[in-house]
Amino acid sequence: MPDNVANSPLLEVDDLRTTFTIPTGDVKAVRGVSFTLDRGRTLGIVGESGSGKTVLARSIMRLNLGTNVTTTGTAAFDGNDVLTRSPSEMRQLWGSEMAMVFQDPMTSLNPLVRVQRQVTEHLCRHLNLNRSEARQAAVDLLREVRIPDPDTRLRSFPHELSGGMRQRVCIAVALACEPSLLFADEPTTALDVTVQHQILNLLSREQADREMAMVLVTHDLGVVAGRTDDTMVMYAGTVAEYAPTVSLFADMRHPYSEALMRSIPLTSFPSHTRLAAITGRPPDLIDPPTGCAFSPRCPYVQDHCVNEAPPLVEIDDPAHRLACWTPVGSPEALTAFEKNLAAGLPQAVAVDVSTTWSPTGGVDG
Amino acid sequence: MDTAVDPAVAARRPWIRRFVAKMPWVTRFCASWLIVIVAAAVFADLIPGLADPNYQGFLFGDGATNEGPGLSHFLGTDNNSRDILARIVYGARVSLTVALAAVFMGVVFGGFFGSLVGFVRGKTDSTVMAVVDVILAFPGLVLLLTVVTLLGRRDLVVIATVIGFLSIPPYTRVARANALSISRREFVTAARAIGTKKRTILFREVIPNVLPTLLAYAMVNAAVIILLEGALAFLGLSVEPPTSSWGTMVNASRVDLQINVWPAIWPSLALVFTVYSLNNVGDWLRRLRSVRSAAL
Ligand SMILES: Nc1ncnc2c1ncn2[C@@H]1O[C@H](COP(=O)(O)OP(=O)(O)OP(=O)(O)O)[C@@H](O)[C@H]1O
Ligand code: SF4
Ligand SMILES: [Mg+2]
Numbered sequence: 001m002p003d004n005v006a007n008s009p010l011l012e013v014d015d016l017r018t019t020f021t022i023p024t025g026d027v028k029a030v031r032g033v034s035f036t037l038d039r040g041r042t043l044g045i046v047g048e049s050g051s052g053k054t055v056l057a058r059s060i061m062r063l064n065l066g067t068n069v070t071t072t073g074t075a076a077f078d079g080n081d082v083l084t085r086s087p088s089e090m091r092q093l094w095g096s097e098m099a100m101v102f103q104d105p106m107t108s109l110n111p112l113v114r115v116q117r118q119v120t121e122h123l124c125r126h127l128n129l130n131r132s133e134a135r136q137a138a139v140d141l142l143r144e145v146r147i148p149d150p151d152t153r154l155r156s157f158p159h160e161l162s163g164g165m166r167q168r169v170c171i172a173v174a175l176a177c178e179p180s181l182l183f184a185d186e187p188t189t190a191l192d193v194t195v196q197h198q199i200l201n202l203l204s205r206e207q208a209d210r211e212m213a214m215v216l217v218t219h220d221l222g223v224v225a226g227r228t229d230d231t232m233v234m235y236a237g238t239v240a241e242y243a244p245t246v247s248l249f250a251d252m253r254h255p256y257s258e259a260l261m262r263s264i265p266l267t268s269f270p271s272h273t274r275l276a277a278i279t280g281r282p283p284d285l286i287d288p289p290t291g292c293a294f295s296p297r298c299p300y301v302q303d304h305c306v307n308e309a310p311p312l313v314e315i316d317d318p319a320h321r322l323a324c325w326t327p328v329g330s331p332e333a334l335t336a337f338e339k340n341l342a343a344g345l346p347q348a349v350a351v352d353v354s355t356t357w358s359p360t361g362g363v364d365g
Numbered sequence: 366m367d368t369a370v371d372p373a374v375a376a377r378r379p380w381i382r383r384f385v386a387k388m389p390w391v392t393r394f395c396a397s398w399l400i401v402i403v404a405a406a407v408f409a410d411l412i413p414g415l416a417d418p419n420y421q422g423f424l425f426g427d428g429a430t431n432e433g434p435g436l437s438h439f440l441g442t443d444n445n446s447r448d449i450l451a452r453i454v455y456g457a458r459v460s461l462t463v464a465l466a467a468v469f470m471g472v473v474f475g476g477f478f479g480s481l482v483g484f485v486r487g488k489t490d491s492t493v494m495a496v497v498d499v500i501l502a503f504p505g506l507v508l509l510l511t512v513v514t515l516l517g518r519r520d521l522v523v524i525a526t527v528i529g530f531l532s533i534p535p536y537t538r539v540a541r542a543n544a545l546s547i548s549r550r551e552f553v554t555a556a557r558a559i560g561t562k563k564r565t566i567l568f569r570e571v572i573p574n575v576l577p578t579l580l581a582y583a584m585v586n587a588a589v590i591i592l593l594e595g596a597l598a599f600l601g602l603s604v605e606p607p608t609s610s611w612g613t614m615v616n617a618s619r620v621d622l623q624i625n626v627w628p629a630i631w632p633s634l635a636l637v638f639t640v641y642s643l644n645n646v647g648d649w650l651r652r653l654r655s656v657r658s659a660a661l
Contacts, residue, residue: 064554095560107551112573121569122559173559 008079010181010213011037011060016073018052018059018237020066025286029055031237032073034312035230039180040211042204044224044245046260047234050282053217056234057183059083061098062090077181095122099179101203103186105166109158115142115169116154123176141172145202164195168202175206182207185217200227221260225249233257236283236293239312243320253315253327255298262351279347292325299348300326300336392649395642402639406457418451418609434627443618443628452609453635459603459610460639463525463594464587470529471536471586476579478533479540480572484548485563494541497534505531509602519605524597528590539582543575550574577650584647588640595636611636 018030030052037043045053058065060075062082074081077093085093102108109118119141120134129137135154142150145168158166167187174182184203188196204227207214216228224231224245231248233241233256241254252258259278280297283289289296291306298305305325312323326333340348385393405412434441441449478497482490509527513519547553548571556566591611597603598612606613611632618628 061558063558091560091562093560094558098558100555100558102551102555104551108555110552110556110570110574113569122561170555173555177559 009036010039010078012076013060014074016056016059016071016075018055018069018071021068027285028288029237029285030059031288033239035232035242037213037215040213042207042214042216042228044228044231045215045217045234046219046221046224046231048219048282051234052237053234054185057185057215057217061100061183063100095179096177097179098181098183099174100183100185101170101174101187104190105163105170106190108170109166111158114154115156118169119172119176141176145172163191164199167191167199171202171206178210179212181213183215183217186219233260236288237285238293239323240294241322242312247317247320253322253329254324255300255328256294258328279350297347299340299351300333301340302326302336387653388649392645395645398638398642399646402457403461405454406461409454409458418447418455441627449628449631452614453611453632456609456611456614456632457635459521459608460591460594462521463528464590466525466529467532467590468583468587471532472579472583475533475536476540476572476575479537480544480575481567483541483544484567484571497537500534521604524603528593532586532590535586536579540575540579543578544571547571547574581647581651584643584650588643591636591640
């Protein structure tokens with residue numbers, strides 16, 4: 001059934017839940033996430049710090065979550081669940097099927113090893129290259145990630161390169177074995193703003209040239225705009241909204257997505273900061289709210305929201321899924337907002353109505 | 366920020382010159398002393414004009430006991446009319462061999478086990494560390510005396526082996542602590558994420574990053590070992606006479622201390638210089654290392 005395999009999605013995640021057991025309780029970092037990713041497609045995962053983006057990506061890659069962790073659900077890669085694989089079976093996937101670009105290029109390269117060996121070590125193992133072939137492969141890779149003067153750079157140690165250059169090296173390392181799926185976990189948050197765009201463009205170009213699927217994790221909606229096919233907005237370990245990027249930006253329905261959108265003009269903030277544009281803080285994941293997780297911070301909150309969590313359901317466009325009782329733009333939402341405003345609810349009062357993104361022609365991404 | 370140091374320029378300068386250029390002058394002096402004393406110990410037999418350390422000239426009407434520093438014997442002679450300079454140079458062999466044995470066994474075995482258990486954690490870790498704690502709790506002097514009594518001899522090999530063995534546990538602890546934090550660093554995860562085998566990660570990522578800290582520790586530890594050997598020798602528990610050792614020399618000088626202090630002063634100075642130099646160079650290496658990792 002080869003054509004069956006070719007048509008099946010590359011990655012199919014179903015009800016993934018990741019829980020850390022710590023002395024004070026169980027941290028439910030990912031609470032039932034489902035999505036599919038086809039070959040060669042891109043998915044953006046957006047959410048503020050602590051929403052579980054990294055944990056989700058690392059759960060799928062089965063990388064470094066520690067020993068106090070339980071993951072349930074399925075994450076089928078090429079039709080096979082990765083969550084039940086043994087470590088040695090995972091090693092076969094790592095590098096040649098799934099690879100990852102990390103947030104901080106300062107710490108993700110071995111400080112004692114020259115660029116050349118970092119780039120080619122794994123190539124050599126997979127392809128049995130001799131010295132000069134390995135060198136040529138390294139030069140080609142560095143050229144591909146647009147590192148000027150690759151012959152000289154190969155002899156450099158990581159600390160002799162700038163942050164942007166280092167991240168380019170990391171990308172070269174991740175691409176070396178031609179993975180079919182690349183996770184990029186906030187690949188630009190540790191970099192200067194001017195370099196960020198170059199790195200994102202590099203990733204997009206490599207993704208397209210290699211027809212590789214890519215998951216781009218970020219806290220910045222502005223990063224996924226125009227770069228990914230689909231976008232998943234995560235909040236407190238759950239999916240708030242999931243849609244093709246174009247239709248998400250055209251018709252943003254979740255109050256949390258809307259709040260993220262409002263915070264885009266301020267996105268020069270570093271990673272791991274809370275969003276100033278959203279009042280309150282993310283919920284305690286040891287004891288998350290029974291109702292909608294966003295309800296303590298939502299300007300549109302109603303009694304119903306606090307009592308019952310909204311399911312993720314398709315709305316008008318079948319590809320657009322949303323977990324909210326009263327989507328932004330609906331008359332019920334407007335009524336609820338005015339009522340909250342009148343009641344002096346802080347999160348409603350904080351909304352600067354003049355800049356509020358509205359589906360009918362406001363800020364565009 | 367896109368071009369830090371031009372690597373082409375940096376690579377052209379020989380690394381040893383770059384290294385020395387960063388040393389404060391005290392450290393340069395200390396490093397020179399260490400090089401001189403090691404070279405003298407190794408090539409003692411080849412040094413022209415160096416006397417036989419066990420030649421007792423006064424027995425043959427050739428020189429006196431307890432001579433002060435002078436032209437015929439630079440540092441004077443001891444109460445057996447032996448040349449003090451020669452005895453210090455040959456005595457360095459004992460001190461340095463014992464220190465080298467300790468460092469070698471510590472770095473190789475302690476470094477390996479420590480890095481291994483810090484990286485793999487779990488049961489291996491608790492087992493190895495339990496053994497290490499037992500060895501640390503065991504009184505070293507008792508072990509030394511037991512081995513010496515059992516073997517019935519007290520030569521350099523026995524002393525060096527026992528002290529070397531006792532050095533493994535502290536190195537294991539230092540290596541483990543470093544390996545623990547290095548294993549949590551992102552580049553180890555990054556190596557796993559491209560399918561690197563555990564064994565390769567241990568040897569390529571973890572151990573090379575543990576080694577610099579371990580070597581800086583080794584310098585300081587060598588100083589401790591040299592003092593330890595000196596103390597053992599002073600107690601008469603190091604290598605058997607007439608083989609000279611700095612501690613043995615100080616011990617022997619006690620008898621005639623009122624008439625001649627030189628036989629006590631010279632080996633003590635050699636000991637102090639060497640220990641200070643090891644500490645100074647070790648500290649410098651450690652500072653260099655922490656500055657470098659902070660810059661990364
Ligand atoms: N090893 C762990 N043990 C306990 N809790 C953890 C662990 N790792 C992550 N968490 C918790 O899981 C939650 C989600 O963390 P995660 O790192 O996935 O957030 P994120 O969305 O990637 O945020 P950021 O933007 O800061 O990277 C956080 O509340 C965090 O405290
Ligand atoms: S309106 Fe209700 S359901 Fe929707 S996000 Fe706000 S609190 Fe949650
Ligand atoms: Mg993260």
